[in-house]
Amino acid sequence: MNHFELFNIPPTLQPDQDLVRQKFYALSRQFHPDFHSRASEDEQLRALEQASQLNMAYKVFQSPDETIKYLLKMKGLLEEEEKYQLAPEFLMEMLDLNDQALEATTPEERTRLQNDIAHIKLEIYEPVEAIIKNYQEGVTSEEELLQVKEYYYRKKYLDRILAGVS
Numbered sequence: 001m002n003h004f005e006l007f008n009i010p011p012t013l014q015p016d017q018d019l020v021r022q023k024f025y026a027l028s029r030q031f032h033p034d035f036h037s038r039a040s041e042d043e044q045l046r047a048l049e050q051a052s053q054l055n056m057a058y059k060v061f062q063s064p065d066e067t068i069k070y071l072l073k074m075k076g077l078l079e080e081e082e083k084y085q086l087a088p089e090f091l092m093e094m095l096d097l098n099d100q101a102l103e104a105t106t107p108e109e110r111t112r113l114q115n116d117i118a119h120i121k122l123e124i125y126e127p128v129e130a131i132i133k134n135y136q137e138g139v140t141s142e143e144e145l146l147q148v149k150e151y152y153y154r155k156k157y158l159d160r161i162l163a164g165v166s
């Protein structure tokens with residue numbers, strides 16, 4: 001059972017956080033091992049496994065990046081340790097940003113670089129925004145999901161540089 005099935009919500013790249021929270025609390029009560037203490041050993045083990053999957057799914061749904069990653073993996077479009085090749089132009093731009101991050105010594109320089117990175121994040125999000133917001137199972141094409149994959153890897157790169165600036 002995948003995370004969406006567990007939460008009884010349609011696959012999406014942007015789950016409704018209020019609905020996810022409501023479902024999580026309801027399912028937590030249902031699967032909590034304490035409520036199965038008098039059940040058979042197999043039922044207790046199954047409840048523990050379900051509670052574990054529930055916690056894992058909730059953690060995924062709390063992170064937009066992890067939700068994108070999960071759905072792409074579910075569709076067979078992303079592998080865990082994939083060596084995804086980004087465009088050379090993008091990599092050159094990231095090399096330049098990384099150099100700037102290493103050279104940024106003053107708070108003003110770090111703030112400027114953080115703003116530059118935030119601007120780039122907006123630029124790379126814009127082409128996939130509609131795909132992410134309007135994802136529909138069976139309607140959104142593989143080509144569109146591959147655009148989301150490209151966005152995911154670019155954003156991941158920017159996040160690593162940003163972490164070094166902070």
